[in-house]
Each structure stands twice: as C-alpha cells, then as structure tokens.
Amino acid sequence: MKQLLFPNNTQFWYETLRSMSHIAYGGADFGEVVSTSERITEGDYDSWHTEWLATADRVSAEAEKALEAGHKVSARDGFLRASNYYRSAEFFLHGNPCDPRHDHAYDRSVACFRAAAALYTGPHIEPVRIPYENTTLPGYLYRADDSGTPRPTLIMHSGFDGTAEELHFSGALAAVERGYTVLVFDGPGQPGPRHREGLVFRPDWENVITPVVDFAETLPEVDNSRIALLGSSMGGLLAPRAAAFEHRLAALIAVDGVYDLGRISVRNIPGDRKAAEQFLRAESAPELDAALEQIMAEDATARWAINHGMYVMGVDTPRAFSASYLDYTLDNGIAEQIRCPTLVCDAAGDEFFKGQPGQLYDRLTCPKTLLVFTAEEGAGAHCHPGAMRLSLARIYDWLDDTFAATA
Template identity: 40%
Template sequence: MSYRFNENDQFNYEVLLALGSVWRRGADPGEVLTTAAGVADGDGAAWFDAWTDLGHRVAEDADRCAATGHPLSARAAWLRAAGYFGTALVAADAIGDDGGKRAAEVFAEHRACLDRFLHACDPPAERVAIPYEDTTLPGYLVSPPGAEDDAPLPTLIVNNGSDGPLTAAWTLLGAPAVERGYRVLLFDGPGQQSMLFERGVTFRPDWENVITPVVDYLLLRPDVDPRRLALAGISQGGYWVPRALAFEQRIAAAVADPGVVRVCDSWWQHLGPDLRGLWESGDRDAFDAIIGEALEQSRSLAAMWRWRARPYGIDTPYDLLTEVARYDLMPVLDRITTPLLITDPEGEHFWPGASRRLYDALPGPKWLVRFTEEEGAHLHCEPLGRALFEQRIFNWLDARLGTPARV
C-alpha cells in the first residue's frame, strides 16, 4: 500500500508524519491535507512558503485564543503551529541564497510556539539547561498531571533524530509517556535543532558523551527515580541510543525506532555501489566532481543534500561521507547489556534490514518488534501506526521498569 501526497519522496513522508501526529493533537487533518494538496508537485520553495504560512495562521489563532480567555484552544493551536513550522524547515535549503536566514527565522517561530505550548501544559514544562562540556544542552522536563514536585517518577529521555523538529519528538514519544505517568526529558543534542540553528554545533558519533551528561543531570534531581530511567531514540536516534548504551550503564531500558547499525547505509542506498566503490578507492576529486555535477543538475536533489549534510558541518561530498562512515556500531556492539527493544517496520526506507542486523548482533537482552503494512503501521518510524506503536512500546517499557498503569 502506498500513500502519495507529493512527488518528492521526503515531502511525501513529511505529510505522513504530520497526519500521524494528529493522534497526539500535533496537527489537524484538514489543515494538513489542504496544505499538502497545494504543493504536491515537489517544489521546495512552494513547500516552505505553504507550511510557513499555515504555521503563521495557526499561531495567530493561538494568540487570539489566549488573549480572549481560551487557554485550551490556545495550547492546542500552539502545538499545531510549531509542528507546521517544523514541517516547513525540511525545505529550507530549497529557497535560494537567503535560505539560511529564513530557516533561522522560521526555526525561532517554531520554538516560540513550542515554548508556549509546553508552558501551557498542566503542569507547565520546566525549561532546563544540561551541563555539557563548556556549554549546556537546552531542553524541557515535562511531568504528568497531578505529579508531586519532588516525587521520584520513572523518566524517559527522548533522543531525537537527525533533523526532525522537537514537536515530532513530543508527539512520537513524549506525549504518550507523560500520559502514562513518566516524566519526559526533551532535549537538543549536538547537530539537533537549537544546537544547530542557533549555536552551529554539529553532530558527533560518540553519543555516549552526550547521554552521560544527560543522565548525570537527571540523577541529581529528586523527582527522577534513578532505578527507572529509560532512553528512546527516533530515526537516527536508532544509532545514538545503542551507541550510548555501550558506555552508559545507568539506563534501565531503551528503545531504538528503528535499529541502525551504520548511519552511512542510508546514504549509500541512494548513491549506489559504483559511487561507493569510487569513494572507497580514495579518489576524492573524481567523487566530488560526480556528486557536484549531479547536484548542479537537480535543484531538489541539491536542496535535500544540503539539508542532510548541514548537521555534520561538512560541505565537500567525499569528506562528508568519510565523516558519516564513522557512525558505526559494529566496534562497540559487544558492550551493550541494557535491555533494548528495536522496532522493525515493514517498508523501512532509510535503513532497510538494519533492525534485524542490530538485533542479531546484540549480546544482551533484546526484543525485535515488527510493524507491518497489514496493520497500517509500516514505514520508517511507523508514521500512521501511532496507537499500535504506543501500545507495544510502552507496554514493554512499563513491564521493564515496573511502572504501574495510570487510570
């Protein structure tokens, strides 16, 4: 079964994600479908403008609701607006020379709406600054309704993917965890969201040096149960989570959605074996020339390449792929002993087969959970199977952590 809303594969997938977020009130189906229908030809600049315009309209609605004494309507609209601004950003590199400036502006609007939404939650989310090397990682700690301020609760660290907005981290993992009685930490790591757009800090492969400071911070808090700390990663977080687990032993249970063994596999499946062979030969000039020519011939391909490359902070194709090749779990897999659930969605298009390879290679407690097309829960990160995903993943987490069901 295929769902086509856009000629551009990435934009089409973004529409599926937006529709799936309706389950957690992250979007309105009418707003999504109407906007998607107007930019179905895959034009990146039109996509950016359409979703930005929708974000502005919904944000203005939210502000009016807040000003006229309708806080619940305002909160819901701020979340939708933040999600729409985030959806626009995937095409930021398609809008010409001022793309970087406009992306920064729209990101600021996205984060402002997310701030307002989280502040309007019950109880309001706490903005946190996690000590990290010579700076801090920005984040939010979100608690369930009715939780006592210092009551030690099970806590889920949500590890975002390579380029998704924090609204997606909320609707995919944060919201269902809070509903089930967890405290939830949403944060931006190196190369992610505010760390990239506002500080210019890029990815790093040794993600244990990100998660360990996060764990250090949480375990100093009296409202976090140190025995019930979980970690879940979305998309490329399926690499970062097991990488961190190889070195960080204080996590009680973890989820990789999906499993990723080598991040570069998602690049090579699109570039093909011939280009991979050329890269492996070490012929930097020839490799860069071929990629450069292809990018010159296709504006849409060039825009998507820049979007995917931006978090690594490397412009030249050969050096970029050399860096991405460092993101490889194989040298550390034998160190992982934390119970790890790995999702295995049918039709996974970024890392096909990687979930099974990761599962087979793990020495410790492990679970492989299949999501199928027949269930409507297939494709990368199960965009349209959110209810089923939550049921299976949180039932498992609850059982591992001994978390009582909330009524």
C-alpha cells in the same frame, strides 16, 4: 502505504505523512495538512516553505486571539499545531545554511511550543538547559504531577532532522500519560544546538548522553535506578552507541534501529568496503563527486538528505557528507557492549534504513526484543507515522514490563 499526495516525490509525501502522524497527540489537523499540501508545488522547496509558513502563521494568530480572550485550552491546541507547522516550513531549506527563513521558522516553532507548554496544567512541561561541555543543551522536562515523587524516567532524543519540540507528538506526551518522568533534548547537530551555536553531529554520542544522565540524576522526579533512553530515526544508532558506554541506563529503545550509516554511503560504490571508504575520503575524486550530483538530481530523497546532511555535519560537499557517515557505526564490537534490556523497532517498509534494525538486533548480546511494524497496520513506514498510537502503545508496554521485571 500508498502515496495519497505528491505522487512523484517520495520525500514530500513522507514529510506530509509525518505531519499527519502528529494528529494523534495534537500536533496537526487533517484538513490543515491536506489543504496546505494541495497548495504546494510538488518538488519545489520554496513553495513548501511558503505554504507551511502561511498555515503556521494563520494557526498561531488564531491561538494568540484565543489566549487574549482567556480560552487557554484552545490557545494551547493552536500553539501546538502551529509549532509543528513551523517545523515543517523550514524542513527543506538547509541546503543554504545562510537562508534566514529557516532560522525564523525554527524560532517561531520553539516559541509556539513554549507558549503551549506554559498552558498545560497536567502534565507539567518545563524548558530546561542541560550542562554540556562549555555550553548547555535545550530540552524539556515533563512531570506527571508536582509531588516530586521519583518515577521511572525516559530520556528521549530525535535523530538526523527531528526537534525536541516534535518529540511531544511522537512519544513524550504518551510516556508522561503512562506515569513516566520524561526528559527530551536536542544534542549537537540537532536543531537547537545547530541553529543557536552551530554545533554539528558527533559520533561518540556517549559524550552527549552521559551529561544528560548526570542532569537527570539531580532531579527529584527521577528514579535513578530506572532511567531508559529512546532514540528515534538516526537516534536509533546514536542511542545504542551511547548505551554501549553509559551503563547507568536501565533500558534502551531504538525507533527504528540503525547499525551502520556507512553502509548507506558505500552501497553504490564499486569494490569492497575499504576501497570505497578510501574513495570517499580521497583528496580528489571528481568522478564520485559527479555521480553524487547526478543522484541528487534524480532522487528527491537523496537531494534532501545530502543537503540537510551537509548542514548538520558541518561539511561543504556531498562527498564530505557521505564520508562523515562512515564514522557512525555500531560495528567493531560496539553493539555487543550494550548491557541493558533493549528494544529494537523495525518498519517493514522503511525507506531509509531497510534491514538495519535486524543487523543491530542480531549483534546484541544483552536481553533484547525486536518489534516489526507492518504496512497492514498502517505502521510500515520509517518510525511508523500513520500509526502513532499503535506503535507507542507497543513500545511503552514493553518498557512497562521491562521495568516491572527489574523492580
């Protein structure tokens, strides 16, 4: 899709398109996104934060006034948009983990979403805490009604940078509309646990998903024989990794599929994979360190990804972040251990993981389907922003049919 805003900064445009995509399920208004974007200085992270925060503050204040006046639907809608705008405000700030601005914006995003959730009369949206090791993971339970009837269930999580709250706009509401019980959560490395407790990502995601499935099975609204898992973006690797070992899952969806993050780390390093890995993990590699700094200076996406990656992986240098990616792979027979029917989504113009959905699909030995979304459909970008209704319709039609076939 042509960059309509921020023509010289791919990452700023993608994040703007991402906010626009949430219009489909109430997370933005077109005019608010455009007017905010027009005030932002291209490539300036402080400007991005300032303008999105201003929009979020204005929209949330209007929602508060609507609530005080008894206009609950207007208040709910405003809180939803404000939540998404606060999420956007903090997006580029993680290069400085001690910057108080991103904690403030994150807290406001969560508070606004919870205010909106409390105003729904259907579906019912309840904040939950999922037991995990010595703590809990934050999430939301979506119930189609209050009957307590067991229903096919979808567990959802995001990936490298998405929030549990954002999943409302990118799949949770669409699933509950179709009669599913939905459980969304943030795992370690994702915003809730990272902001609140400093928990960073771990590659053995099965040790995250298993306690989430344990929790889901205690809920009366969950049909334990029909639990699906959906992972978005980097979650398109994490969810398959979990499904390779957690065989209670009845279906798996990777939006979009990712096979091996290590391939991103080594792609510009001369030599074979083993030599590149040794180079990344070496005690000292000043030439590589300098090369990574140069890449960050020249490539807007790399600059953001490495800064954010150091934050969510809990490491201090670009090379350490690149080395951490080596542990996130479905190679060495892991993908082949997935048993449940699996849907792998692919974006024809993916900016981040091009080719990886096909690599995952080719290695699956379970019942499998590949869905490719194109630019002509408005869906060719990573995770299909701009075509949310189209992409979710195809994804959930597949899930409906998969569960119907196993009923």
